Amino acid sequence: MKSTWIDNNSAIVIKIPAEFSFTQCLKFLSRSPREPCHTVIGNKLYKLVKFQDVPVLLRIECLDQNTLRIAFLPSRLKKSIRAMIANYVWDWFDLQTDLKPFYRMARKDSILKQVAAAYFGLRILIIHDLFEAICWGIIGQHINLQFAYTLKNRFVASFGEKFSFDKESYYLFPSAKTIARLSVAELRDLQFTEKKSQYIIESAAVITNGDLTKKSLLNQKNFAGARKTLMELRGVGKWTAEYVTLRCLRDPAALPADDVGLQNALKYQLGLNHKPTADEIIQVSKGWKNWQAYATFYLWHSLI
């Protein structure tokens, strides 16, 4: 465990760093009402997780500047699962990263200084599961984000495990094993394109048979190697590989320069009348060394 936390039978308390804003993170997480895998109600975040085959509903809230409280149902979980929950949340909000150097750099950067100040404390919201990250990347290719959430919602409602707590239903993202068994027609029914359906089922199969794991990607010499491996999957090109290394593998230097969202955010920040090209984005990001992922995330956030 990387943090100091105190627990009892029904809740865990995590000490959070000063450079953390639960409000900004919730804003990012609530950018679509169609998001099926977590819910934001007021200032509380609800998320279903499963550890050691036990489904657990988390309710996360910020008690004060220093403390995050994670309540869970069912209560009285064994200590090992409580530790997993604490680790899960710690990772989800990327609390291991010291953002002080990012803000020092951003203050001197003409593009980042404004977004870094406006969204102070925003963290990259990690997608823990490799399959979910790849899948979400493929779903989001070349369609608008709201429609991508519509597809995700149908996908999760159709194939994700459902559990009920207090008469409310909560879903887990579908497992690779479940999706690997599907036919293309079953995803076509949800309005996935033929190609997206094939790519998602094939990726699920590669992950299910153990040929691709998060661990194996992280064990590669560098993130460029991980991206190269990811791009061996059909349907995973440069953008998706960059996206997965950013959201799932925590590559601090991931920069999806072909991303239309990043292009639009920079167009606005730079006051351009055209979207910057990938080369132009690489040029303006020269000073963001090892903080490209955070710069990208803050710029995405500026579009919400």
Next chain:
DNA sequence: GTCCAGGCCGACA
């Protein structure tokens, strides 16, 4: 009705 959307693939020059 038109244009764009968190791209990728395969054909072709």
Next chain:
DNA sequence: TGTCGGCATGGA
């Protein structure tokens, strides 16, 4: 190696 059409539909 670089460029271009097709995908297939929703949202603005």
